[in-house]
Amino acid sequence: MNTFNEPDENTGGFLLRLLVAALLAFGGCFLLALRLYTLQVKYHGHYHTLAEDNRISLLPVVPQRGNIVDRNGVVLARNFVAYTLEISSEVTDPEKTISELASFVAIEPRDKRRFYKFRSENRRLGSAPIRTHLSDEEVARFIGQRYRFAGVDVQARLFRDYPHGQLASHLIGYISRINDKEMEEIEERGDANNYRGSEHIGKLGVEATYEIDLHGITGAEHVEVNADGRAVRRLKNEPATAGNDIELSIDIALQKVAEDAFGNRRGAMVAINPTNGEVLALVSMPTFDPNLFVDGISTRDWRMLNESIDKPLLNRAIYSAYPPGSTFKPFMALAGLTYEKRKWTQKVSDPGFFWFGGHQFMDDKKGGHGAVDMYKSLVVSCNTYYYMLANDLQIDRIANFMPQFGFGARSGIDLPGEADGVLPSPAWKRKRFKTREQQKWYAGETISVGIGQGYNAYTPLQMAQAMATLANNGQRMRPHVLKTVIDNQGQRQEFPPEQVVDIDVKPEYIAQVRQALEDVTRFGTGARAFAGAPYRSGGKTGTAQVYSLKGGKYDKSNERMRDHSWFIAYAPAEAPTIALAVLVENGGFGAASAAPIARQVIDFHLLEKRANESAPEDSGASDDEVGNGSNPPMAQATGTGDRPNGQP
Amino acid sequence: MANHKPHSRIIKLAEVILRPLDPILGLLLACLLAYAIIIMMSASPGRVLPTLDYPPGSIISAQLVQIFLALGLMWLVANIPAQRLLSLAPTLYIAGVTLLVLVLQFGVVVKGAQRWLDLGGTRFQPSELMKIAMPMALAWFFQKRDGFIGWKEFLLSALLLGVPVALIAKQPDLGTALLVAAAGIYVIFFAGLSWKLIVPVAVIGVAGIGIFAIFGDQWCQPDVQWPFLKEYQRDRVCTLLDPTRDPLGKGFHIIQSTIAIGSGGLTGRGWMLGTQTHGGFLPERHTDFIFAVLAEELGLAGVLLLLALYLAILMRGLFITAAAPSLGAKLLAGSMTMILFTYLFVNIGMVSGILPVVGVPLPFISYGGTALITLCVGIGILMSIRRGGREH
Structure with missing residues (x-):
């Protein structure tokens, strides 16, 4: 019989089973002890670290962003504290919460849209603002009801403020919420830790260029947290290092004069100190209010800015390239002298046109200027002289000569989004066009280039830089808007002037051309605009065709088809401290619309004279005068209020 | 009954109470329950995060009530003869x-x-x-x-x-x-x-566990279905093999309890000072995972003390088994003793990450009246059998 047991209750068989059970118990406990020894002794260090990582959390301490001030200390961008009402991402039914909140604080549909957009885009931040800039009364009303709203709280947050509103907005730029692409870039440059907790980043202008300086260094708060991530105890605090202040070379009062001078007209102006490259004013009109962007711009505002035919978001001063028109002539003249195609006194005859290749290139004066030497060609802006000169120089020499003034290449200014412009040449054409027919360079095109038409196209910054180079006797300085970086200890680090090129042109040629330009503002095309000026200046008008008239029909009634108006100038003539280029889109003759703007800017710069108003002599760059009125003026951090009265 | 000491009613009462109890088992149990209260004082959730479910101190007082209830039942059971x-x-x-x-x-x-x-x-x-x-x-x-x-x-x-x-x-x-x-x-x-049945099954079992440890990764692919087991049971086994495959979900328990145990070291972080326990990282810390609280705060020393207490109870149980008066009593005592071992082995094995997470409490320590009563009734049975063996 097959049995499963040996029926032996009190025999050795049962005792054996007891022994096996005892061994099992001891063996099991030994196994457990072994495992615990492994965890608690052998790998204790590893698990200790893990426990500490669990326990200690580093909370970012966001640094205060640096201020941006102008060369006289007038604040252009600063921070202020405001209360925001924020809903934690843990709140699962925000719609209900918002509708309940609405009875204590005003919540517009716009706030809601922004909240949901922010909530979906910025999950990492934990909470999203439903209302910003709460009034004290609203804060008080909410605090009284706070117990009813789990996950909703009032936070004091730093906001960016651009006290001058639209003034110099392209130049100053703005900050706005960090998007995913920017976050990737931050991670790529290994700066992700420094941006833990940061919500904003500079998007445009100086705010973007000097983002790293302005941002500062994020601090850390070591806190003991529980499993819910709630801080229960503070262990250590590494304070944040506030961002550096940026002092610009810009004179915001000058900027204001320039923008006011433009009025409603579109265009751009760049004013540079030719001796060191400091940009004194950089205008692009129309402008926009950068404050709109800080909290996330509303769809309506964005559409208005983005779809406007006037393109207010476009920085025309550094991004838009226009044919230079006659402002190109001084540089053509220098090329003619340098390549010895013309002598200063050599006269050519201007019958009012230049016949070339079966095409008649017209002068703007019927019947011509008669016998014209180089001096006269500049003062009266004779086209025929330069048709001939361009034809004699040929395009290769022009293309070789011009780059030293910075034509057709980025200046390297410390602002984002600069355009190259176009200095045409056969090589450029080969690169630019696809078909062989298009790529061919025609001699007739050289002739258009000679008077700054054709493919020529330069940014107002490039024109100002070229004029500054001329004013600085051929020493080209890199233009820049940064003057000083001031760290939180008050240490100042000056931006060193950087000479880019020493032009390969004989000083006597430069002196000759400058002599002609200085007479343009006395007897020539700029004479009316500069009538009665108590200083001497050099200048050159320019009128750039918007559409080629070949084939096109010039329609005077269409304002946007009118010529662009240029004026480039420097002053004072003996030792220039300012060189500028003014462009008025569809402004017609350079003498008529661009030159008066230049006059107002130079007057202010040299004489401290306000256009259309007489300012108190001693107040200098006080807020009332610089502010545009839409934002209340604020206390200046470093403003001294006494501007130097003109430059030596 | 032989021992008559009529001069004191109190002594008489004490005798009535103590007579059915096995002194060795009783003493060991008392030590274990005292230990349990010390651990529970740190592990009770109301102490750290007062919630509506557990106001501060409520766990301890509830545990004390349950202990007395369970000990009463144990006494009752110990009074009933084993054959009954x-x-x-x-x-x-x-x-x-x-x-x-x-x-x-x-x-x-x-x-x-x-x-x-x-x-x-x-x-x-x-x-x-x-x-x-x-x-x-x-x-x-x-x-x-x-x-x-x-x-x-x-x-x-x-x-x-x-x-x-x-x-x-x-x-x-x-x-x-x-x-x-x-x-x-x-x-x-x-x-x-028959050993002829036990030995092959044991060998196959050990071999099976070994094979599983090797091939578990493949079997734990998300689309693999296991016969007889629900998905969450499958996941528990798989999480055991690799807790990191689900660090915030099913693996969270094991990862956090392993960290708690390991960070305890030789002598622990100190009673009431465990950061895993008191930061709320340790889940189920007053019930199934209370062992991790002990290991974190009292270290390997505290753990070995607990194992020693358990082993002593187990050995006493096996001794009672050997001395039991009848076959039925022997079988019952042996089972009651070894089931206690099973409890503690499965629980500690699970909390320290060598066994899958199954809902087995740490005997006499974990919070929860039902398990405590069952376990004390088991001890009561052992005591009843011991008394029968003495009088045999």
Whole structure:
């Protein structure tokens, strides 16, 4: 019989089973002890670290962003504290919460849209603002009801403020919420830790260029947290290092004069100190209010800015390239002298046109200027002289000569989004066009280039830089808007002037051309605009065709088809401290619309004279005068209020 | 009764109380329960994060009430002679199986498992009764058969074991099913199950675990279905192999308890000072994972003390088994002792990450009245058997 047991209750068989059970118990406990020894002794260090990582959390301490001030200390961008009402991402039914909140604080549909957009885009931040800039009364009303709203709280947050509103907005730029692409870039440059907790980043202008300086260094708060991530105890605090202040070379009062001078007209102006490259004013009109962007711009505002035919978001001063028109002539003249195609006194005859290749290139004066030497060609802006000169120089020499003034290449200014412009040449054409027919360079095109038409196209910054180079006797300085970086200890680090090129042109040629330009503002095309000026200046008008008239029909009634108006100038003539280029889109003759703007800017710069108003002599760059009125003026951090009265 | 000491009523009362109790087992149990309270003071959730469920101190006072209730029951059971207990076995068993069937029909569903019967306010878990009824029934059965195990006996005992275990597993409650099955298997083992059957099964079992450890990764791919086991049970086993595959979900328990244990080191971070415990990183810290609290705060030293106490109780239990007066009592005592081992091994194994997470509490330490009562009744049975052995 097959049995499963040996029926032996009190025999050795049962005792054996007891022994096996005892061994099992001891063996099991030994196994457990072994495992615990492994965890608690052998790998204790590893698990200790893990426990500490669990326990200690580093909370970012966001640094205060640096201020941006102008060369006289007038604040252009600063921070202020405001209360925001924020809903934690843990709140699962925000719609209900918002509708309940609405009875204590005003919540517009716009706030809601922004909240949901922010909530979906910025999950990492934990909470999203439903209302910003709460009034004290609203804060008080909410605090009284706070117990009813789990996950909703009032936070004091730093906001960016651009006290001058639209003034110099392209130049100053703005900050706005960090998007995913920017976050990737931050991670790529290994700066992700420094941006833990940061919500904003500079998007445009100086705010973007000097983002790293302005941002500062994020601090850390070591806190003991529980499993819910709630801080229960503070262990250590590494304070944040506030961002550096940026002092610009810009004179915001000058900027204001320039923008006011433009009025409603579109265009751009760049004013540079030719001796060191400091940009004194950089205008692009129309402008926009950068404050709109800080909290996330509303769809309506964005559409208005983005779809406007006037393109207010476009920085025309550094991004838009226009044919230079006659402002190109001084540089053509220098090329003619340098390549010895013309002598200063050599006269050519201007019958009012230049016949070339079966095409008649017209002068703007019927019947011509008669016998014209180089001096006269500049003062009266004779086209025929330069048709001939361009034809004699040929395009290769022009293309070789011009780059030293910075034509057709980025200046390297410390602002984002600069355009190259176009200095045409056969090589450029080969690169630019696809078909062989298009790529061919025609001699007739050289002739258009000679008077700054054709493919020529330069940014107002490039024109100002070229004029500054001329004013600085051929020493080209890199233009820049940064003057000083001031760290939180008050240490100042000056931006060193950087000479880019020493032009390969004989000083006597430069002196000759400058002599002609200085007479343009006395007897020539700029004479009316500069009538009665108590200083001497050099200048050159320019009128750039918007559409080629070949084939096109010039329609005077269409304002946007009118010529662009240029004026480039420097002053004072003996030792220039300012060189500028003014462009008025569809402004017609350079003498008529661009030159008066230049006059107002130079007057202010040299004489401290306000256009259309007489300012108190001693107040200098006080807020009332610089502010545009839409934002209340604020206390200046470093403003001294006494501007130097003109430059030596 | 021989010892008459009539001068003091108090002494007499104490004698009445103490007489049925085994002093060694009683003393060890007292030490263990005192230890439990010390650990519970740190682990009780109300202390750290007062919630509506657990106001501060409520856990400790509830635990004390439960301890006294369980000790009272233990005393009652210890007073009943072992043979009397065994004669109750068929009734208890049949009642238990009936209730298990009722649970599947009418039970309350909590967290996806149907384990409780609602008795108008209180809940009763019939599977808990089975932890006692099962070994008693099998011991009774084998005593009836004079310890003879033929084909018939084997199949019958397997059926007696299998039906309730299957009912419990269906609820589903893998932990309890495991403990009930183990309790029965211990009886069959002590009854004299042939080594020819035990050794191959043990070898296959060990080999199976080894193979699983090697091939587990492939079997744990998300699309692989396992026969007989629910998905969450499969996940528990898989998470054991690699807790990091789900660090915030199912693996979180094991990862955090392992960190708590490991960070305890030799002497622990200090009573009430465990950061894993008090930061709330340790889940279920006053119930199934209370061992990790002990290991974190009192270190390897505290852990070894606990294991020593358990081993002492186990050895005392096996001694009682050896000295038991009848076959039924022997089988019952052996099973009661070894089931205690199963409890502690499965619990500590699970918390320290060498066994899958199954709902088995740390015996006498974890918070929870039901398990404590079952365990104390088991100790009561041992004491009853010990008394029978003494008087034998």
